[in-house]
Structures are given as structure tokens and as C-alpha cells.
Amino acid sequence: MGFIEKFILPKQVDFDRALQAQADAARDIVSDMQQTYVNQDEQARMRLALDAGKTRELKNKNMVELLDVFITSYDKESIYRIIVQLDWIGLSVNHFCTEADAYGIESLAEYALIFSTLREMSEMLSRGVQLLSRHKLHTISREISDIHDQYDVMVGLCAQAMAELFKGDDCKHIIMYRGLLWQLKEVGKRIHIAANTLEDMAIKRV
Numbered sequence: 001m002g003f004i005e006k007f008i009l010p011k012q013v014d015f016d017r018a019l020q021a022q023a024d025a026a027r028d029i030v031s032d033m034q035q036t037y038v039n040q041d042e043q044a045r046m047r048l049a050l051d052a053g054k055t056r057e058l059k060n061k062n063m064v065e066l067l068d069v070f071i072t073s074y075d076k077e078s079i080y081r082i083i084v085q086l087d088w089i090g091l092s093v094n095h096f097c098t099e100a101d102a103y104g105i106e107s108l109a110e111y112a113l114i115f116s117t118l119r120e121m122s123e124m125l126s127r128g129v130q131l132l133s134r135h136k137l138h139t140i141s142r143e144i145s146d147i148h149d150q151y152d153v154m155v156g157l158c159a160q161a162m163a164e165l166f167k168g169d170d171c172k173h174i175i176m177y178r179g180l181l182w183q184l185k186e187v188g189k190r191i192h193i194a195a196n197t198l199e200d201m202a203i204k205r206v
Contacts, residue, residue, distance in 0.1 A: 016133035023129040026089040030122040034115040037108040055090030085194035096183035117154040147195040
């Protein structure tokens with residue numbers, strides 16, 4: 001049977017486990033971003049670079065597996081989309097950190113609510129992926145709905161922060177922090193899109 005499995009039967013990949021690892025990595029990098037720029041956690045700051053490398057490594061690994069496999073548990077196009085969107089979460093966090101570091105900004109504690117909302121969204125997404133293999137469509141839908149609600153909250157918080165920025169007169173300060181707020185919104189957007197893709201996968205599997 002080992003010979004048949006290896007050389008005759010089509011290769012199969014446990015994409016539930018593969019996507020869970022990628023979702024957990026996305027959650028971790030969002031968490032470390034919060035701890036770095038809100039709590040001034042130096043260990044979290046050092047983990048960010050490692051997290052960025054891990055998210056990219058998992059994306060590449062999952063993409064190779066997807067291209068190499070013939071039979072999948074889900075629609076291959078849906079798997080491709082969620083692999084890409086989970087990777088984009090890590091990329092967006094990395095872009096935010098790159099910009100913050102370029103400006104020499106180490107603390108953004110005044111935006112703690114935005115960071116905590118993003119962390120909650122990433123945790124809900126990770127839980128949603130975990131539920132996918134259990135075929136719990138209704139529970140996944142509730143998680144997705146909560147992510148949508150939190151995304152709206154996050155966008156509102158960013159808008160309020162932007163409005164406060166424009167009350168000032170320091171143009172350089174406004175431009176720098178406006179860019180950072182835009183990057184934080186991009187992180188939330190990517191979590192939101194990944195959640196939509198997850199729901200699409202769950203519906204197609206029913």
C-alpha cells in the first residue's frame with residue numbers, strides 16, 4: 001500500500017492544518033505589532049522580523065503544496081485566495097513597521113484602541129480557520145460577522161484619529177501619522193478580506 005500511495009494515488013495535503021498555521025502566524029505578527037508600539041515590548045519588537053519571515057515562509061510552502069496537489073478538500077481557487085490574503089496581513093504589518101521605523105516612531109500608545117481592535121480581529125480569524133475543518137458554518141459565520149463589526153469600529157477609530165491630526169498645525173507630523181493610520185487600516189482591510197474568503201470556503205464545502 002505504501003508503494004501505491006507514493007507512486008500511484010494522487011498526492012493529498014492537509015490544508016486545514018496548513019491554513020491554520022498561516023492564520024496563527026498572521027495573528028502572532030499582529031499581536032507583536034500591538035505589544036511593540038503600544039506596550040513598548042522589546043522582545044515583541046525583536047520577534048516582528050522573525051514573524052515576517054515565518055509568514056512569508058508559510059505562504060510559499062502552502063503555495064507550492066497547492067500547485068503540486070491534484071485533489072483538495074476545498075476549491076483550489078478559494079485556497080489560493082486565502083493563502084494570499086493571510087500573507088497580505090503579514091506584509092501589511094511589515095509595511096507599517098517599515099514606515100514607523102523610517103520615521104523613528106517607537107510609541108503609538110495613543111492609538112491603543114486601534115491596535116487592540118486589530119488584534120481581536122486577527123484572533124477571530126484564527127478561530128474561524130480552526131472551525132473550518134469541523135464544518136461549523138454557522139459558528140464561522142458569527143466569527144466573520146464579528147470581524148466585519150470590528151472592522152467598522154477600527155475604521156471609525158482611524159477616522160477620529162485622523163480628525164484629531166488635522167486640528168494641528170505641524171504638517172510633517174500630520175503627513176507621518178496619516179501614513180501610519182493608513183497602514184493600520186490596510187492591516188484591518190486584509191483581515192477583513194481573508195475573513196470573507198474563509199466564509200466563501202465554508203459555504204462551498206457544505
